Amino acid sequence: MNSDSILTNDTVDPHLLPPVASSSQLLSAALAQLNSIATNPFIASNPCSTCQTSLEIAKFVTLAAPSEAPAFFVQQCIILRLTDVTTCNIMFGQFSSVGAIATQVVANADVGGYDRQAVCQNFFSLCPAPPTVALNLTGWFAKPKPNPLLPLKKWSGQRLNVLHLSDFHIDPHKDDSIPGSRTTFLMII
Numbered sequence: 001m002n003s004d005s006i007l008t009n010d011t012v013d014p015h016l017l018p019p020v021a022s023s024s025q026l027l028s029a030a031l032a033q034l035n036s037i038a039t040n041p042f043i044a045s046n047p048c049s050t051c052q053t054s055l056e057i058a059k060f061v062t063l064a065a066p067s068e069a070p071a072f073f074v075q076q077c078i079i080l081r082l083t084d085v086t087t088c089n090i091m092f093g094q095f096s097s098v099g100a101i102a103t104q105v106v107a108n109a110d111v112g113g114y115d116r117q118a119v120c121q122n123f124f125s126l127c128p129a130p131p132t133v134a135l136n137l138t139g140w141f142a143k144p145k146p147n148p149l150l151p152l153k154k155w156s157g158q159r160l161n162v163l164h165l166s167d168f169h170i171d172p173h174k175d176d177s178i179p180g181s182r183t184t185f186l187m188i189i
Contacts, residue, residue, distance in 0.1 A: 023065035030061045030068075031075050038079045048127035050080060051120035055111040062107035069106070070099030082124055098123070 021029070037043055037053050044050055054076055062069045070093055077088035092099040102123050109115035120127040 023068045026061060026065045027068040027072060030057045030072055033057050034076060034079055047080070048120060051124050051126040052116045054080070055106060055116050055119060058106045059109070059111045062103050066103055066107065069103035070094040073099050073102050
């Protein structure tokens, strides 16, 4: 054997890793896990626990295969028997507002912590509302209030006009060329 033929830097990994799963394979695996949770007598007896446990799977799906997340939420609705199949498809389907919103919320939620009960209460109505977290405001202000308090400033007598817009919505999909009497879908303007 020639010493020049011996590699000095072997870059081949001897440990073979499984191939990367497709989005549909991830969804199938997630649904199998969801069925396991729904049929487990220790978890399935409490709907709130079932929902909270299933959110761990939902988090994985929303991060690894976000396009499959609405389909997962439809199946979660069906498997957990939240309502009938048609309503589950309408509520959580790919083109529904709730399915897309649930995907974004679960992707960003701390489903192992406080957020999971709030998500299960808000989207699925399976848990009671979580208790409000007590706020500690001691570090919010740099200095204490002056003692005695400063005197109030004298009113100038001039009015200040203020326009407050809250929850203002502009639909970026609105096109001026679309007729105003369109009846095929609801458009918020």
